[in-house]
Amino acid sequence: MKLSFQLIRADRPEERVEADITTCIVAGWAGRDLAAIEHHIEELAAIGVPRPSAVPLYYRIAANQLIQDPQVQVVGDGSSGEAEVFLFSSQGRTLVSLASDHTDRKLEAHSVALSKQLCVKPVATQAWLYEDVAGHWDELLLRSWIEEQGKTVLYQEGPLAQLRHPLELVRGHFGRDAMPKHCGMTCGTVAAIGGIRPSPSFTMELHDPRLQRSIKHRYTLDILPEIA
Template sequence: MQMNFTLSGKEIAFDIAHCTVAGWTGRDAHAIQHHIDELAAIGVKPPSSVPLYYRTASGMVTQQDRIEVVGKGTSGEIEPFLIASDGVLYLGLASDHTDRELEAHSVALSKQICEKPVAKEIWRFDEVADHIEQIEMRSWISEQDGDDWVLYQEGTIASIRPLSDLIDGSGLMSSAPAGKASVMLCGTLGAKGGVRPAKRFKMALHDPVLGRTIEHSYAINELPEIA
Protein backbone atom coordinates (compact mmCIF):
# COMPACT_ATOMS: atom_id res chain seq x y z
CA MET A 1 0.00 0.00 0.00
CA GLN A 2 1.48 3.34 -1.07
CA MET A 3 1.43 6.17 1.48
CA ASN A 4 3.00 9.63 1.42
CA PHE A 5 4.35 11.39 4.50
CA THR A 6 5.99 14.75 5.16
CA LEU A 7 9.60 14.61 6.36
CA SER A 8 11.43 17.90 7.05
CA GLY A 9 9.01 19.72 4.79
CA LYS A 10 9.39 17.32 1.87
CA GLU A 11 7.17 14.48 0.75
CA ILE A 12 8.43 10.92 1.08
CA ALA A 13 6.60 7.82 -0.16
CA PHE A 14 6.52 4.32 1.31
CA ASP A 15 5.10 1.08 -0.02
CA ILE A 16 3.81 -0.44 3.21
CA ALA A 17 3.84 -4.24 3.12
CA HIS A 18 3.70 -5.21 6.80
CA CYS A 19 1.84 -3.75 9.81
CA THR A 20 2.18 -4.77 13.45
CA VAL A 21 0.32 -3.50 16.50
CA ALA A 22 2.32 -4.02 19.69
CA GLY A 23 0.16 -4.54 22.76
CA TRP A 24 0.68 -4.58 26.51
CA THR A 25 3.87 -2.54 26.17
CA GLY A 26 3.85 -0.53 29.39
CA ARG A 27 7.20 -0.41 31.18
CA ASP A 28 5.78 0.02 34.66
CA ALA A 29 4.27 -3.26 35.87
CA HIS A 30 1.64 -1.33 37.85
CA ALA A 31 0.72 0.72 34.76
CA ILE A 32 0.39 -2.45 32.70
CA GLN A 33 -1.84 -3.99 35.35
CA HIS A 34 -3.92 -0.81 35.44
CA HIS A 35 -4.46 -1.00 31.67
CA ILE A 36 -5.27 -4.72 31.94
CA ASP A 37 -7.73 -3.96 34.73
CA GLU A 38 -9.47 -1.10 32.89
CA LEU A 39 -9.92 -3.34 29.85
CA ALA A 40 -11.02 -6.23 32.06
CA ALA A 41 -13.74 -3.90 33.34
CA ILE A 42 -15.21 -3.92 29.84
CA GLY A 43 -14.77 -7.68 29.42
CA VAL A 44 -11.33 -8.01 27.79
CA LYS A 45 -9.37 -11.12 28.77
CA PRO A 46 -5.81 -10.58 30.08
CA PRO A 47 -2.90 -11.21 27.68
CA SER A 48 -1.10 -14.56 27.55
CA SER A 49 2.25 -12.72 27.76
CA VAL A 50 3.62 -9.18 27.51
CA PRO A 51 4.30 -7.63 25.13
CA LEU A 52 2.32 -9.19 22.27
CA TYR A 53 2.68 -8.40 18.56
CA TYR A 54 -0.57 -8.45 16.59
CA ARG A 55 -0.29 -8.61 12.81
CA THR A 56 -2.85 -6.46 10.97
CA ALA A 57 -3.50 -5.69 7.32
CA SER A 58 -1.33 -2.86 6.02
CA GLY A 59 -4.38 -1.39 4.30
CA MET A 60 -5.88 -0.52 7.70
CA VAL A 61 -3.45 2.40 8.11
CA THR A 62 -5.09 5.67 7.04
CA GLN A 63 -4.32 9.39 7.01
CA GLN A 64 -7.96 10.42 6.57
CA ASP A 65 -9.63 12.75 9.06
CA ARG A 66 -12.67 10.50 9.42
CA ILE A 67 -13.10 6.76 9.94
CA GLU A 68 -16.22 4.60 9.85
CA VAL A 69 -16.92 1.98 12.49
CA VAL A 70 -19.80 -0.36 13.23
CA GLY A 71 -21.66 0.38 16.46
CA LYS A 72 -20.87 2.53 19.46
CA GLY A 73 -18.22 0.37 21.15
CA THR A 74 -14.98 1.66 19.61
CA SER A 75 -12.32 4.05 20.89
CA GLY A 76 -8.92 5.45 19.95
CA GLU A 77 -5.61 5.43 21.79
CA ILE A 78 -2.45 7.39 21.07
CA GLU A 79 0.68 5.42 20.11
CA PRO A 80 4.16 6.06 18.71
CA PHE A 81 4.26 4.94 15.07
CA LEU A 82 7.42 3.49 13.56
CA ILE A 83 8.23 3.08 9.87
CA ALA A 84 11.18 0.91 8.80
CA SER A 85 12.25 1.15 5.17
CA ASP A 86 15.55 0.08 3.57
CA GLY A 87 17.32 0.04 6.93
CA VAL A 88 16.15 3.53 7.98
CA LEU A 89 13.76 4.12 10.87
CA TYR A 90 11.20 6.92 11.18
CA LEU A 91 8.97 8.05 14.05
CA GLY A 92 5.39 9.21 13.67
CA LEU A 93 2.06 9.23 15.46
CA ALA A 94 -0.92 6.88 15.30
CA SER A 95 -4.14 5.89 17.01
CA ASP A 96 -4.82 2.21 17.57
CA HIS A 97 -8.56 2.62 17.14
CA THR A 98 -10.13 -0.57 18.46
CA ASP A 99 -13.54 -2.21 18.70
CA ARG A 100 -13.82 -2.70 22.47
CA GLU A 101 -16.83 -4.99 22.27
CA LEU A 102 -15.05 -7.31 19.85
CA GLU A 103 -11.91 -7.02 22.01
CA ALA A 104 -13.78 -8.87 24.76
CA HIS A 105 -14.02 -11.81 22.35
CA SER A 106 -10.63 -11.54 20.60
CA VAL A 107 -7.99 -8.81 20.90
CA ALA A 108 -6.43 -9.89 17.59
CA LEU A 109 -9.73 -9.53 15.72
CA SER A 110 -10.50 -6.20 17.39
CA LYS A 111 -7.18 -4.81 16.15
CA GLN A 112 -8.02 -5.84 12.59
CA ILE A 113 -11.56 -4.48 12.37
CA CYS A 114 -10.86 -0.73 12.75
CA GLU A 115 -8.71 1.57 10.64
CA LYS A 116 -5.55 2.97 12.27
CA PRO A 117 -5.37 6.75 11.78
CA VAL A 118 -1.83 8.14 11.44
CA ALA A 119 -0.44 11.66 11.18
CA LYS A 120 1.03 12.78 7.86
CA GLU A 121 4.26 14.13 9.38
CA ILE A 122 7.18 11.93 10.48
CA TRP A 123 10.67 12.46 11.90
CA ARG A 124 13.87 10.52 11.30
CA PHE A 125 14.37 8.32 14.32
CA ASP A 126 18.09 9.10 14.54
CA GLU A 127 17.20 12.77 15.16
CA VAL A 128 15.31 11.89 18.35
CA ALA A 129 17.05 8.71 19.48
CA ASP A 130 19.16 10.45 22.16
CA HIS A 131 16.09 11.94 23.86
CA ILE A 132 13.34 9.57 22.70
CA GLU A 133 11.99 8.99 26.21
CA GLN A 134 11.43 12.72 26.78
CA ILE A 135 8.97 12.90 23.89
CA GLU A 136 5.48 13.70 25.18
CA MET A 137 2.22 12.04 24.13
CA ARG A 138 -1.24 13.54 24.65
CA SER A 139 -4.70 12.76 23.35
CA TRP A 140 -8.07 14.41 23.75
CA ILE A 141 -11.60 13.26 23.03
CA SER A 142 -14.76 15.10 22.14
CA GLU A 143 -17.85 13.25 23.28
CA GLN A 144 -20.19 15.70 21.56
CA ASP A 145 -20.17 17.42 18.17
CA GLY A 146 -18.68 20.69 19.42
CA ASP A 147 -15.20 21.68 20.59
CA ASP A 148 -15.56 20.16 24.06
CA TRP A 149 -12.11 18.57 24.05
CA VAL A 150 -11.24 16.62 27.21
CA LEU A 151 -7.71 15.46 28.01
CA TYR A 152 -7.84 11.67 27.64
CA GLN A 153 -4.23 10.44 27.81
CA GLU A 154 -0.97 12.08 28.87
CA GLY A 155 2.58 10.86 29.40
CA THR A 156 5.94 10.32 27.73
CA ILE A 157 7.43 7.56 25.63
CA ALA A 158 9.35 6.60 28.79
CA SER A 159 6.06 5.07 30.00
CA ILE A 160 6.30 2.47 27.24
CA ARG A 161 8.71 -0.43 27.04
CA PRO A 162 11.91 0.81 25.31
CA LEU A 163 11.21 1.16 21.59
CA SER A 164 14.48 -0.68 20.88
CA ASP A 165 13.03 -3.72 22.68
CA LEU A 166 9.84 -3.55 20.63
CA ILE A 167 11.80 -3.17 17.39
CA ASP A 168 13.86 -6.25 18.20
CA GLY A 169 10.94 -8.27 19.54
CA SER A 170 8.76 -7.62 16.51
CA GLY A 171 11.48 -8.08 13.90
CA LEU A 172 10.42 -4.72 12.45
CA MET A 173 13.63 -3.95 10.58
CA SER A 174 13.66 -7.24 8.70
CA SER A 175 9.96 -7.93 8.22
CA ALA A 176 9.44 -6.17 4.87
CA PRO A 177 10.94 -7.15 1.49
CA ALA A 178 13.58 -4.86 -0.05
CA GLY A 179 12.09 -1.63 -1.33
CA LYS A 180 9.05 -1.89 0.90
CA ALA A 181 8.25 -0.67 4.41
CA SER A 182 7.12 -2.18 7.69
CA VAL A 183 5.18 -0.16 10.26
CA MET A 184 4.39 -0.71 13.92
CA LEU A 185 2.11 0.91 16.48
CA CYS A 186 3.98 0.71 19.76
CA GLY A 187 1.54 0.75 22.65
CA THR A 188 -0.35 3.36 24.60
CA LEU A 189 -1.02 5.10 27.92
CA GLY A 190 -3.82 4.67 30.43
CA ALA A 191 -6.99 6.64 29.76
CA LYS A 192 -8.07 9.33 32.21
CA GLY A 193 -11.55 8.40 33.37
CA GLY A 194 -11.39 4.99 31.70
CA VAL A 195 -11.58 3.71 28.14
CA ARG A 196 -14.68 5.05 26.37
CA PRO A 197 -15.97 5.97 22.91
CA ALA A 198 -16.04 9.51 21.52
CA LYS A 199 -17.24 11.48 18.52
CA ARG A 200 -13.74 12.78 17.75
CA PHE A 201 -10.17 11.96 18.74
CA LYS A 202 -7.18 14.32 18.73
CA MET A 203 -3.55 13.44 19.47
CA ALA A 204 -0.13 15.11 19.65
CA LEU A 205 3.47 13.94 19.84
CA HIS A 206 5.69 16.74 21.20
CA ASP A 207 9.49 16.88 21.17
CA PRO A 208 10.49 19.33 23.94
CA VAL A 209 14.17 19.18 22.97
CA LEU A 210 13.82 20.13 19.30
CA GLY A 211 10.63 22.12 19.89
CA ARG A 212 8.34 20.48 17.35
CA THR A 213 5.02 18.66 17.40
CA ILE A 214 3.20 16.13 15.24
CA GLU A 215 -0.60 16.35 15.44
CA HIS A 216 -3.58 14.58 13.97
CA SER A 217 -7.31 14.46 14.64
CA TYR A 218 -10.16 12.46 13.21
CA ALA A 219 -13.90 12.02 13.53
CA ILE A 220 -15.60 8.69 14.15
CA ASN A 221 -18.65 7.95 12.03
CA GLU A 222 -20.72 5.20 13.66
CA LEU A 223 -22.51 2.93 11.21
CA PRO A 224 -25.64 1.13 12.45
CA GLU A 225 -25.11 -2.32 13.93
CA ILE A 226 -27.79 -4.48 12.29
CA ALA A 227 -28.47 -8.04 13.39
Protein backbone atom coordinates (compact mmCIF):
# COMPACT_ATOMS: atom_id res chain seq x y z
CA MET A 1 0.00 0.00 0.00
CA LYS A 2 1.46 3.36 -0.98
CA LEU A 3 1.28 5.97 1.78
CA SER A 4 2.39 9.60 1.63
CA PHE A 5 3.66 11.65 4.58
CA GLN A 6 4.83 15.16 5.30
CA LEU A 7 8.10 14.64 7.18
CA ILE A 8 8.41 17.28 9.90
CA ARG A 9 11.81 18.15 11.37
CA ALA A 10 12.54 20.91 13.86
CA ASP A 11 15.75 22.06 12.18
CA ARG A 12 15.04 21.48 8.46
CA PRO A 13 12.36 22.26 5.88
CA GLU A 14 9.49 19.79 5.61
CA GLU A 15 9.74 17.17 2.89
CA ARG A 16 7.36 14.71 1.28
CA VAL A 17 8.18 11.04 1.80
CA GLU A 18 6.52 7.98 0.33
CA ALA A 19 6.23 4.52 1.85
CA ASP A 20 5.23 1.40 -0.07
CA ILE A 21 4.03 -0.90 2.71
CA THR A 22 3.65 -4.56 1.77
CA THR A 23 3.83 -6.02 5.30
CA CYS A 24 1.70 -4.60 8.11
CA ILE A 25 1.99 -5.85 11.69
CA VAL A 26 -0.21 -4.91 14.65
CA ALA A 27 1.65 -5.50 17.91
CA GLY A 28 -0.98 -6.36 20.50
CA TRP A 29 -0.75 -6.58 24.29
CA ALA A 30 2.35 -4.38 24.10
CA GLY A 31 2.25 -2.76 27.54
CA ARG A 32 5.51 -2.39 29.44
CA ASP A 33 3.88 -2.78 32.83
CA LEU A 34 2.27 -6.13 33.57
CA ALA A 35 -0.45 -4.45 35.63
CA ALA A 36 -1.30 -2.20 32.70
CA ILE A 37 -1.46 -5.21 30.37
CA GLU A 38 -3.78 -6.99 32.79
CA HIS A 39 -5.98 -3.89 32.93
CA HIS A 40 -6.34 -3.88 29.15
CA ILE A 41 -7.01 -7.64 29.13
CA GLU A 42 -9.77 -7.17 31.71
CA GLU A 43 -11.07 -4.18 29.74
CA LEU A 44 -11.50 -6.36 26.68
CA ALA A 45 -12.74 -9.34 28.71
CA ALA A 46 -15.64 -7.11 29.81
CA ILE A 47 -16.84 -7.11 26.21
CA GLY A 48 -16.24 -10.84 25.73
CA VAL A 49 -12.71 -10.94 24.29
CA PRO A 50 -10.70 -14.02 25.39
CA ARG A 51 -7.35 -13.64 27.12
CA PRO A 52 -4.30 -13.68 24.80
CA SER A 53 -2.11 -16.78 24.59
CA ALA A 54 1.05 -14.68 25.03
CA VAL A 55 2.20 -11.08 25.31
CA PRO A 56 3.04 -9.38 23.10
CA LEU A 57 1.28 -10.92 20.11
CA TYR A 58 1.93 -9.93 16.50
CA TYR A 59 -1.04 -9.85 14.12
CA ARG A 60 -0.42 -9.78 10.37
CA ILE A 61 -2.81 -7.36 8.65
CA ALA A 62 -3.32 -7.01 4.91
CA ALA A 63 -1.32 -3.97 3.80
CA ASN A 64 -4.23 -2.76 1.67
CA GLN A 65 -6.12 -2.10 4.93
CA LEU A 66 -3.94 0.95 5.56
CA ILE A 67 -5.77 4.15 4.63
CA GLN A 68 -5.16 7.88 4.98
CA ASP A 69 -8.64 9.10 4.02
CA PRO A 70 -10.65 11.19 6.50
CA GLN A 71 -13.66 8.86 6.15
CA VAL A 72 -13.59 5.08 6.47
CA GLN A 73 -16.25 2.45 5.84
CA VAL A 74 -17.08 -0.16 8.48
CA VAL A 75 -19.75 -2.87 8.70
CA GLY A 76 -22.17 -2.27 11.56
CA ASP A 77 -21.91 0.03 14.53
CA GLY A 78 -19.79 -2.15 16.83
CA SER A 79 -16.26 -1.01 15.95
CA SER A 80 -13.93 1.45 17.63
CA GLY A 81 -10.47 2.97 17.24
CA GLU A 82 -7.25 2.77 19.24
CA ALA A 83 -4.45 5.32 18.90
CA GLU A 84 -1.05 3.73 18.28
CA VAL A 85 2.40 4.75 17.14
CA PHE A 86 3.03 3.63 13.55
CA LEU A 87 6.65 2.74 12.83
CA PHE A 88 7.82 2.28 9.24
CA SER A 89 10.82 2.67 6.97
CA SER A 90 11.37 4.97 4.01
CA GLN A 91 14.57 5.55 2.04
CA GLY A 92 16.57 3.61 4.61
CA ARG A 93 15.26 5.68 7.52
CA THR A 94 12.98 4.65 10.38
CA LEU A 95 10.01 7.01 10.66
CA VAL A 96 7.31 7.54 13.28
CA SER A 97 3.68 8.36 12.59
CA LEU A 98 0.28 7.59 14.08
CA ALA A 99 -2.38 4.99 13.27
CA SER A 100 -5.63 3.68 14.64
CA ASP A 101 -5.99 -0.05 15.18
CA HIS A 102 -9.67 0.19 14.35
CA THR A 103 -11.32 -3.08 15.44
CA ASP A 104 -14.70 -4.75 15.14
CA ARG A 105 -15.58 -5.37 18.80
CA LYS A 106 -18.41 -7.81 18.09
CA LEU A 107 -16.16 -10.06 16.03
CA GLU A 108 -13.32 -9.64 18.53
CA ALA A 109 -15.16 -11.88 21.01
CA HIS A 110 -14.93 -14.63 18.36
CA SER A 111 -11.47 -13.95 16.91
CA VAL A 112 -9.10 -11.09 17.72
CA ALA A 113 -7.13 -11.66 14.52
CA LEU A 114 -10.22 -11.54 12.30
CA SER A 115 -11.65 -8.51 14.12
CA LYS A 116 -8.48 -6.58 13.36
CA GLN A 117 -8.26 -7.79 9.77
CA LEU A 118 -11.84 -6.81 9.00
CA CYS A 119 -11.33 -3.09 9.68
CA VAL A 120 -9.19 -0.61 7.81
CA LYS A 121 -6.34 1.04 9.73
CA PRO A 122 -6.42 4.84 9.41
CA VAL A 123 -2.94 6.39 9.26
CA ALA A 124 -1.92 10.03 9.76
CA THR A 125 -0.34 12.05 6.95
CA GLN A 126 2.57 13.46 8.98
CA ALA A 127 5.69 11.75 10.28
CA TRP A 128 8.87 12.34 12.29
CA LEU A 129 12.28 10.77 12.03
CA TYR A 130 12.71 8.19 14.78
CA GLU A 131 16.18 9.54 15.52
CA ASP A 132 14.67 12.94 16.38
CA VAL A 133 12.57 11.48 19.21
CA ALA A 134 14.59 8.41 20.25
CA GLY A 135 16.31 10.24 23.13
CA HIS A 136 13.03 11.21 24.80
CA TRP A 137 10.76 8.45 23.50
CA ASP A 138 9.11 7.71 26.83
CA GLU A 139 7.95 11.32 27.15
CA LEU A 140 5.80 11.17 24.00
CA LEU A 141 2.06 11.13 24.69
CA LEU A 142 -0.75 9.22 22.98
CA ARG A 143 -4.20 10.79 23.12
CA SER A 144 -7.53 10.21 21.46
CA TRP A 145 -11.03 11.67 21.56
CA ILE A 146 -14.48 10.34 20.64
CA GLU A 147 -17.95 11.85 20.20
CA GLU A 148 -20.58 11.20 22.83
CA GLN A 149 -23.97 12.91 22.99
CA GLY A 150 -22.73 15.65 20.69
CA LYS A 151 -19.63 16.38 22.77
CA THR A 152 -15.94 15.66 22.24
CA VAL A 153 -14.70 13.41 25.05
CA LEU A 154 -11.12 12.45 25.96
CA TYR A 155 -10.92 8.70 25.32
CA GLN A 156 -7.24 7.79 25.75
CA GLU A 157 -4.23 9.53 27.27
CA GLY A 158 -0.90 8.17 28.39
CA PRO A 159 2.88 8.39 27.85
CA LEU A 160 4.75 5.91 25.69
CA ALA A 161 6.60 4.92 28.88
CA GLN A 162 3.57 2.68 29.50
CA LEU A 163 4.33 0.65 26.36
CA ARG A 164 7.17 -1.57 25.28
CA HIS A 165 9.91 0.23 23.41
CA PRO A 166 9.25 0.04 19.65
CA LEU A 167 12.66 -1.45 18.84
CA GLU A 168 11.94 -4.21 21.36
CA LEU A 169 8.78 -4.98 19.39
CA VAL A 170 10.68 -4.84 16.11
CA ARG A 171 13.30 -7.26 17.45
CA GLY A 172 10.60 -9.53 18.85
CA HIS A 173 8.99 -9.97 15.44
CA PHE A 174 11.64 -9.29 12.82
CA GLY A 175 14.75 -10.31 14.78
CA ARG A 176 16.57 -7.06 13.99
CA ASP A 177 16.89 -3.53 15.40
CA ALA A 178 15.48 -1.59 12.44
CA MET A 179 12.26 -1.81 10.49
CA PRO A 180 12.76 -3.85 7.31
CA LYS A 181 12.04 -2.23 3.96
CA HIS A 182 8.33 -2.04 3.00
CA CYS A 183 7.19 -2.91 6.55
CA GLY A 184 5.01 -1.02 8.99
CA MET A 185 4.08 -1.80 12.60
CA THR A 186 1.64 -0.37 15.11
CA CYS A 187 3.17 -0.46 18.56
CA GLY A 188 0.42 -0.86 21.13
CA THR A 189 -2.07 1.43 22.82
CA VAL A 190 -2.97 2.90 26.20
CA ALA A 191 -6.16 2.12 28.10
CA ALA A 192 -9.50 3.66 27.20
CA ILE A 193 -10.90 6.09 29.74
CA GLY A 194 -14.30 4.80 30.79
CA GLY A 195 -14.08 1.56 28.81
CA ILE A 196 -14.00 0.62 25.14
CA ARG A 197 -16.96 1.93 23.16
CA PRO A 198 -17.83 2.98 19.60
CA SER A 199 -18.02 6.51 18.26
CA PRO A 200 -19.01 8.06 14.90
CA SER A 201 -15.63 9.79 14.75
CA PHE A 202 -12.16 9.24 16.17
CA THR A 203 -9.45 11.85 16.70
CA MET A 204 -5.93 10.83 17.70
CA GLU A 205 -2.71 12.61 18.57
CA LEU A 206 0.94 11.78 19.17
CA HIS A 207 2.35 14.70 21.16
CA ASP A 208 6.02 15.53 21.74
CA PRO A 209 6.22 17.74 24.87
CA ARG A 210 9.99 18.19 24.50
CA LEU A 211 9.80 19.67 20.99
CA GLN A 212 6.25 21.03 21.42
CA ARG A 213 4.74 19.45 18.32
CA SER A 214 2.08 16.89 17.48
CA ILE A 215 0.96 14.49 14.79
CA LYS A 216 -2.84 14.46 14.59
CA HIS A 217 -5.42 12.64 12.52
CA ARG A 218 -9.22 12.53 12.57
CA TYR A 219 -11.56 10.24 10.71
CA THR A 220 -15.29 9.65 10.62
CA LEU A 221 -17.17 6.41 10.05
CA ASP A 222 -19.43 5.56 7.15
CA ILE A 223 -21.37 2.69 8.69
CA LEU A 224 -22.52 0.02 6.23
CA PRO A 225 -25.57 -2.10 7.11
CA GLU A 226 -25.21 -5.59 8.49
CA ILE A 227 -27.16 -7.89 6.18
CA ALA A 228 -28.13 -11.29 7.59
